[in-house]
Amino acid sequence: MKVTIRQIAEAAGVSRGTVDRVLNNRGKVRPEVEERVRKIADELGYKPNLLGRALIKMKEDIKIGVIIQNTGTPFISTVSDGISRAKAEVENFGGTVYVHPVDYGNVDQMLYAMNEMKEYGVRGLALMPIDDEKIRKVINRFSAEYHIPVVTLNADIADTSRICFVGQNAEQSGQTAAGLMCDVLNGHPKKIAIISGIESNTSLSRRIRGFRKEMGLLSADTILLPTKYCFEDDKTSETIITNILREHSDLDGVYITSHGEKGICDGIKKLGKTGKIKIITCDLSEQNYEYLKTDEIKLIIGQDGVYQGYESVMVLYRLLFNNEKPEQEYNYTEIVIKTKYNI
Incomplete structure (x- = not known):
């Protein structure tokens, strides 16, 4: 016995x-x-119980690294909340999760952080990547040379050996925005401005691509102005929209793929065009809900940031602890549409 x-x-x-x-x-x-x-x-x-001891030891050896781009936006706060929840779960079982934020779009900081994670001895890495060739090479080195699996979150990166992506189908989100823009402008928008964060964020660039592609199919005569980049900064976005409206007084709508909504709404209000220009944006936040209530923003197309942060860590934990591979390469979050009637 x-x-x-x-x-x-x-x-x-x-x-x-x-x-x-x-x-x-x-x-x-x-x-x-x-x-x-x-x-x-x-x-x-x-x-x-040798098996039990082996499992305990295995859990203790699990180290997971997380690198996110810190934009200081409400959305990134939700991603960070998800990461914190996963960190608490993993560490409750004896593992360790290292979180290393880097400045938005800063390639050198990201390369440094990736090297730090390797020095920490992480066995898996969750990464919000920058679309840069040097980042791409290091991701592939993690897989081929270091045997450290990489999961991308929020933004994906092509031509790498990352094992899966957790985030929104950004191109589909852009297509959704185009369809909604046509609906709110009675099917025939004349002129639309597109304002984004930075070019190196693939999630944002794919939203733009989806928007332009779908708008071309739905309303070929619509003029889509060249994309302007505000670096997720409200002062910059206000300057951008002010300059656009001075040159294009007949603007019908604005599609915002990133943070910067306050600056755009402020700029439109100062020129007396609130409600006349239809705005569709992408961040679910208390600030944007207030803009919905006042009709300064017409629609929000959201994504589940908490899930992105949480699941990107847990995919790695399940893989490292139980050799449970991701069920699919693209783990897409739901595309959520908010109006003033359903917030």
Whole structure:
């Protein structure tokens, strides 16, 4: 019959926790108590659970790295919340999650952070990548040379050996925005401005691509102005929209693929065009919900940032702990449409 920790504890006159600490070498037990527990365990014929110990050791060895681009936006805060939840779960099981934010679009910082993660001994890396050839090469080196699997989150990167992507289908999001823009402008928009964050964010560039492609199919006569980049900064976005409206007073709509909504709404308001220009944006935030209520923003196309942060870490944990491979290469989040009537 298998000898249990409870039987040893009763025979030694100590708690089960004390027996567990002695048998698993966790310390914090007086030497004379430890000696008594080990002697009784031997007399009763206790056999350690080698599989259980192996699992504990495996969990302790799991180190996961996370690198995100810190834009300071409400959306990134939701991604960070998801990462924090996953970190708490992994570390509750004895693993470790290192989180390293880098400045938005800063390639050198990201390369440094990736090297730091390798030095930490991570066995998996979740990465919000920058679309840059040097980043691409290091991702492939992680896989081929270091045997460290990489999961991309929020933004994907082509021609790499990353194992899967967790985030929105950005091109489909852009197509959705085009369809909605046509609907709110009665099917025939005359002129649309597109304002984005930075060119090196593939999620943003794919939204633009989807929007332009679908708008061309739905309303070929619509003039789509060249994309302007605000670097997710409200002052910059206000300057951009002000300059656009001075040159294009007949503007019908604005598609915003990134943060910068406040600057755009402020610029439009100062020129007395609130409500006349239809705005579709992409961030679910309390600020944007207020703009919906006042009709300064017409529609929001959102994504689940918490899930992106959480699942990108947990995909790696399941792979490292139980060799559970991702079920699919593209783990897309739901495309959520918000109006003032459903917030």
